Amino acid sequence: TSREKAASIKLMTDQQKEFQELARKFSREEIVPVAAAYDRSGEYPFPIIKRAWELGLMNSHIPEDCGGMGLGIFDSCLITEELAYGCTGVQTAIEANSLGQMPVIIAGNDFQKKKYLGRMTEEPLMCAYGVTEPGAGSDVAGLKTRAEKKGDEYVVNGQKMWITNGGKANWYFLLARTDADPKCPTSKAFTGFIVDADSPGILVGRKELNMGQRCSDTRGITFEDVRIPKENVLIGEGAGFKIAMGAFDKTRPPVAAGATGLAQRALDEATGYALERKTFGKLIAEHQAVSFLLAEMAMKVELARMGWQRSAWEVDNGRRNTYYASIAKAFAGDIANQVASDAVQVFGGNGFNSEYPVEKLMRDAKIYQIYEGTAQIQRLIISREHFGRFKK
């Protein structure tokens, strides 16, 4: 019967359940207890990152022939959501690896993949995605970092900003302008490079002190006559913009999953508190003002989860998922902020205080509406995709 069929449909394979259990156990036992301390000190959580690397929870997208596990986006999102539940600062540091690696995974040749992805599975190394500049974030076409071809090398000059893992990376994916002609279309003017972090001329800025995800390492990076061998160009001169944007279809679902993990944590903390705290003679959970708040939080968390699941499933099944990835990221980022703020509200005065876990969640949540494509950029993408579908 259709009812029996519905009951037998598995939402996840057994292996996926095991992955999720491993990530959940690691997150609850090893990340949660130390997250507050890392938030206060801002120290890079390398011990946790190393542990996650040892357990195979990082670098999940690296293809098997480079020593990785070649997991799909859905599987890695399952892991990401669990890690984010523990601390999104830790999870962002880990996720930045996937973001930096994605251009190489989708556009690298065998030599580049073996060299730069292979090393990530041999030791716990970090990498970074270097696109944003002080003067250009959303407007990628406005990038000013220049790469000039000189013989067998490119000489790079410019500045990047807000680079996650900027001070810890072993190598960067770099997007720079190779065609100086302002009339050159965006689709041809930029080139993607892999840059070794120890290249002479790279000046790593100070660790930026941010509102949230404070243990994540975010820096400005200056390039002064940095020489990159032509072997490190991805695909070819002028192909950079498409590569940089193409990576997002695969990295936005995990970012959405991260925001969902944070929201789930906020919901769980608020629910636990509501079932303990009493006011006006009963548990605050028994007051409808609070229970309705929690109900709406639960709605948002479940829907955000379905958002990343759909977008991950689409791309894993070989379809262009831009529309879904954008919706997932936009929605999850927005609700993470709402749910974290509501969690502080449920905790009342205690929520505003650093002895309780929810104020950190509110500070950590904000960046989800900004990085990996702002909430506004996502709306631009979604409306464009939406009109495109409508016109068909």
Added chain:
Amino acid sequence: YIVTIRVKPDHSGVVTDGVKHSMNPFCEIAVEEAVKLKEKKFIKEVVAVSCGPTQVTETIRTALAMGCDRGIHVEVSGKDYEAMGPLQIAKIFAALAKKEEASLVILGKQAIDDDCNQTGQMTAALLDWPQGTFASEVTIDGEKVKVVREIDGGLETIKISMPAVLTADLRLNTPRYATLPNIMKAKKKKIANMKPADLGVDMVSRVEVLRVDEPPTRLAGVKVETVDDLVAKLKANGTI
């Protein structure tokens, strides 16, 4: 391991339906020890065994992901499963130990749900094998095993011949996480399926559970202002 246990309305046992089950922590330690012995090349193969309904295969998979080579699922379900206790399991383990020609049977010292602390000892007795229980350290020395045991008075070191039964205590080791690559590799490992009857074991229980009750609810205390009041109250309710 925070679970709210509820007694069934008919007082025949506790509610287990829908309660998430996972590998007994002492058994995790036992699995870890077995895998470590294999890594140190003292033993050739580790077989993970569990008795119970279908869900038990998930636990066996975890053991495989930790490094066991293959699994055996002895299927017990329904009334047999509800009545299953250490004696039946010990009979199954004894039969399997003989069938597999095992040199060691390593178990957790007790399950944290029933706290029986009997299965290992019964298995050894049925096999007429030596036993090293409450092990906090295991060293293989040729055909013998040196076991440091945690006892009430401190630590006791014994040397027993193989084949032997060992039961793991808390400080024997720290179980590893199953890493992601190992979870994936475990999928290819085999889990054999069999029934107790296949091993010639009868599952009849010699124990009848009469009644299961929750512990009495804690009564509220009474506050007194002075020591004299306290003594008076204690005398009044017959405590002194």
